[in-house]
Amino acid sequence: TGSSRPQRMLKAVQKNATKGDPQSVISAIDYYCRHKEWAMNVGDDKGLILDSVLTEVNPSTALELGTYCGYSTVRIARLLSPGSKLITVEFNPAFAEVAHQIIAYAGLQDKVTLVEGPSGDLIPKMKEQFGIKYFDFVFLDHWKDRYVPDTKLLEDCGLLKKGTVLLADNVICPGAPEYLKYVRNSPRYESRYYKSNLEYTKVEDGLEKSVFLG
Numbered sequence: 001t002g003s004s005r006p007q008r009m010l011k012a013v014q015k016n017a018t019k020g021d022p023q024s025v026i027s028a029i030d031y032y033c034r035h036k037e038w039a040m041n042v043g044d045d046k047g048l049i050l051d052s053v054l055t056e057v058n059p060s061t062a063l064e065l066g067t068y069c070g071y072s073t074v075r076i077a078r079l080l081s082p083g084s085k086l087i088t089v090e091f092n093p094a095f096a097e098v099a100h101q102i103i104a105y106a107g108l109q110d111k112v113t114l115v116e117g118p119s120g121d122l123i124p125k126m127k128e129q130f131g132i133k134y135f136d137f138v139f140l141d142h143w144k145d146r147y148v149p150d151t152k153l154l155e156d157c158g159l160l161k162k163g164t165v166l167l168a169d170n171v172i173c174p175g176a177p178e179y180l181k182y183v184r185n186s187p188r189y190e191s192r193y194y195k196s197n198l199e200y201t202k203v204e205d206g207l208e209k210s211v212f213l214g
């Protein structure tokens with residue numbers, strides 16, 4: 001059987017990026033996915049919004065739900081201050097295998113803990129297994145129908161503190177309507193929408209930033 005799309009993406013990184021240079025890994029993936037083969041990375045347009053929110057929050061502990069091939073993992077980890085940590089959760093073992101290699105190629109493996117498994121099972125174990133008190137930043141980019149249950153789970157497990165920032169991808173395309181309703185109607189969040197476009201396309205999409213008010 002042939003290679004998979006994630007494996008072809010990894011080959012493009014190994015061929016075109018410089019080992020230990022996160023920006024070159026990001027550029028190599030964006031070039032490949034824009035000109036050769038689309039893939040569901042947050043991409044360069046929404047990536048700039050992710051970068052700006054991250055720089056503003058400057059999280060000590062960050063969580064990513066939905067690693068896929070590690071593109072946004074690299075985008076986030078490259079901006080973390082020394083000593084800060086990113087935990088990223090991926091359900092699909094084939095995606096996780098490629099992500100490990102892309103994160104290592106970027107030289108960011110010491111800042112990132114990649115955990116394989118269903119987010120719903122892993123979130124309740126975060127405190128005990130990873131010594132996490134709470135997250136300062138959460139990037140939601142996994143199954144869109146898990147955004148609401150996992151946000152509620154993070155609240156119930158005491159993993160959010162006053163000021164924690166949730167940033168959700170794809171709230172327009174493919175869409176996360178229940179999530180938008182939840183964070184926009186809840187008195188516990190202050191939300192705003194960053195209009196952009198679906199990665200590598202002209203279709204509208206955007207990111208929803210929601211600050212937990214405690």
Ligand SMILES: O=C(NC/C=C/[C@H]1OC[C@H](O)[C@@H]1O)c1cc([N+](=O)[O-])cc(O)c1O
Nearest residue numbers: 040041066068090091092141142143170174
């Ligand atoms: O399903 C999407 N993401 C959820 C990913 C789901 C997969 O990754 C987590 C889990 O292992 C699952 O196999 C998605 C889909 C599109 N899309 O245009 O279809 C665009 C995006 O940015 C997306 O994050």
Ligand SMILES: [Mg+2]
Nearest residue numbers: 042141169170
């Ligand atoms: Mg996405």
